[in-house]
Amino acid sequence: MATSTHPAQAERKIDAESQDYQMPQQDEGKLKNRYIGSIDQGTTSTRFLIFNGLGVPVASHQIEFKQMYPHSGWMEQDPREIVESVYTCIEEATKSFTEMGNSTDDIKAIGITSQRETTILWDHDTGEPLYNAIAWPDTRTQAIVRELKAKNGADKLQDICGLPLSTYPSALKLTWLFRNVGEVRKTYDAGRLMFGTIDTWLLYNLNGGKDRNLHITDSTNASRTMFVNLHTLEYSPEVLDFFELDPKKIILPKIVPCSDAEAFGSIATGTLKGKKITGCLGDQSAALVGQLGFEPGMAKNTYGTGCFLLYNVGEKPVMSTHGLLATVAYNFGGKRKPVYALEGSIAVAGSAVKYVVNNLKFVESSDKISDCAATVKDNGGCYFVTAFSGLFAPYWIDDAQGTMFGITQYTQQGHIARAAMEATCFQTKAILDAMEKDSGHKLTQLAVDGGMTDSDLCMQTQADIISIPVDRPIMRETTALGAAIVAGFAVDVWTEFEELKEINKEDRTIFKPQISQEDSDKMYSRWTKAVEMSKGWLDSDTGNRSQ
Numbered sequence: 022m023a024t025s026t027h028p029a030q031a032e033r034k035i036d037a038e039s040q041d042y043q044m045p046q047q048d049e050g051k052l053k054n055r056y057i058g059s060i061d062q063g064t065t066s067t068r069f070l071i072f073n074g075l076g077v078p079v080a081s082h083q084i085e086f087k088q089m090y091p092h093s094g095w096m097e098q099d100p101r102e103i104v105e106s107v108y109t110c111i112e113e114a115t116k117s118f119t120e121m122g123n124s125t126d127d128i129k130a131i132g133i134t135s136q137r138e139t140t141i142l143w144d145h146d147t148g149e150p151l152y153n154a155i156a157w158p159d160t161r162t163q164a165i166v167r168e169l170k171a172k173n174g175a176d177k178l179q180d181i182c183g184l185p186l187s188t189y190p191s192a193l194k195l196t197w198l199f200r201n202v203g204e205v206r207k208t209y210d211a212g213r214l215m216f217g218t219i220d221t222w223l224l225y226n227l228n229g230g231k232d233r234n235l236h237i238t239d240s241t242n243a244s245r246t247m248f249v250n251l252h253t254l255e256y257s258p259e260v261l262d263f264f265e266l267d268p269k270k271i272i273l274p275k276i277v278p279c280s281d282a283e284a285f286g287s288i289a290t291g292t293l294k295g296k297k298i299t300g301c302l303g304d305q306s307a308a309l310v311g312q313l314g315f316e317p318g319m320a321k322n323t324y325g326t327g328c329f330l331l332y333n334v335g336e337k338p339v340m341s342t343h344g345l346l347a348t349v350a351y352n353f354g355g356k357r358k359p360v361y362a363l364e365g366s367i368a369v370a371g372s373a374v375k376y377v378v379n380n381l382k383f384v385e386s387s388d389k390i391s392d393c394a395a396t397v398k399d400n401g402g403c404y405f406v407t408a409f410s411g412l413f414a415p416y417w418i419d420d421a422q423g424t425m426f427g428i429t430q431y432t433q434q435g436h437i438a439r440a441a442m443e444a445t446c447f448q449t450k451a452i453l454d455a456m457e458k459d460s461g462h463k464l465t466q467l468a469v470d471g472g473m474t475d476s477d478l479c480m481q482t483q484a485d486i487i488s489i490p491v492d493r494p495i496m497r498e499t500t501a502l503g504a505a506i507v508a509g510f511a512v513d514v515w516t517e518f519e520e521l522k523e524i525n526k527e528d529r530t531i532f533k534p535q536i537s538q539e540d541s542d543k544m545y546s547r548w549t550k551a552v553e554m555s556k557g558w559l560d561s562d563t564g565n566r567s568q
Contacts, residue, residue: 278354344415
């Protein structure tokens with residue numbers, strides 16, 4: 022980098038010194054006492070937030086849950102612990118809410134947003150999971166991906182479902198489970214195998230498990246499995262046949278819109294027993310809704326465990342020819358048509374920061390990474406390709422491994438910390454370039470949210486690398502807000518998008534590019550070279566490390 026930017030260099034739209042979110046005044050009398058609960062079940066933590074009708078969170082609780090890494094490239098989670106974490110967060114946040122003098126009667130509905138693609142299988146008769154949840158970044162299916170790419174019909178899949186064959190979608194995780202877990206095949210042959218992503222598993226359990234046996238998903242989460250025809254939003258017989266699945270033997274969840282007053286049931290037990298669940302959508306779709314990205318051409322980038330850029334393309338899916346995914350952005354149902362997006366998915370973002378913290382021990386916590394990076398003025402020529410799960414969009418390089426280039430005796434901890442943050446920024450630049458080619462339009466500003474956006478240094482770096490302003494809200498729980506919005510629409514807390522226009526609009530921070538286009542291009546050129554050099558570190562046949 023040519024410059025190191027102090028937080029004060031970021032331009033504030035309103036009230037530059039204020040750190041307090043001020044509620045918009047519009048409709049305050051109507052909305053301030055109407056509340057919506059939001060379950061936000063993420064890759065590494067679960068939270069429950071309660072928003073008022075002005076989009077302001079008034080109570081919340083968050084807990085982390087255990088990640089399991091049985092082998093290199095594998096990532097698993099305990100399905101039961103995930104459910105328990107949701108109940109704990111609901112109880113604790115609701116306790117805080119009522120201690121403020123509020124009543125649970127004022128909570129009109131519950132929304133759910135969750136990590137996508139993560140796959141769980143369970144027995145219809147017992148309700149018990151048959152294996153751990155295989156998380157979305159897991160790469161154990163690399164050899165299966167290469168095998169299936171050579172299979173007849175593989176070249177037609179993406180035109181149907183919008184997703185390429187990769188380790189990312191649920192279909193590949195299910196294939197691995199069929200081949201490697203005997204109980205899964207046995208349950209499938211008996212016609213009792215229930216399949217679901219995290220949203221389906223949570224809805225099943227929150228509704229009482231096998232007693233009610235609610236087995237349902239929304240169209241945003243369903244579109245991440247590979248099993249769904251993106252044009253009809255129904256299961257594709259062609260895709261199911263490709264993966265050798267008999268729909269009479271595997272029980273797939275019913276697909277419904279994201280916002281529905283009845284379809285998602287209600288909470289069966291606990292403090293909020295009987296409360297209706299009226300909204301459900303995948304986390305990245307929720308963030309787009311939370312950023313109010315309701316018009317074609319609007320986009321957001323969420324910096325969480327991974328990093329995900331969604332670009333609203335309107336009511337017809339656009340199939341990418343430049344390495345992006347076609348997906349459902351949101352689907353409010355009723356008279357509204359489904360809306361689609363182009364998506365760029367980066368597997369490793371905040372998890373790269375955790376790697377620097379937990380593995381390299383440079384700092385004691387993730388929130389200190391910016392301080393470490395700020396000890397140097399630039400990356401010192403160090404580039405960190407954080408391909409811990411291969412490289413996702415727009416590269417789709419399964420055999421890449423995490424690699425670091427440009428290390429010399431001059432390299433310090435700050436250079437590596439900065440390079441870890443920059444890796445996400447460079448990949449975002451690659452995705453934006455691909456989106457421009459696919460859509461024919463260039464973004465003029467990028468809305469952002471997620472944990473890494475707390476770092477002014479990271480956001481200024483992002484603006485420098487993509488050469489357009491970066492727009493950060495002061496209230497960054499946009500994923501949970503998106504779930505609250507779809508739930509609220511189902512029970513008429515809001516009825517038109519126009520009613521949301523002032524939500525989370527005050528005190529946003531705009532980071533403008535601070536370096537020349539020439540310097541930005543030089544940095545990106547070096548990154549591109551590093552990506553090329555990261556290829557081929559896995560054996561092409563077995564998925565094991567090359568010796």
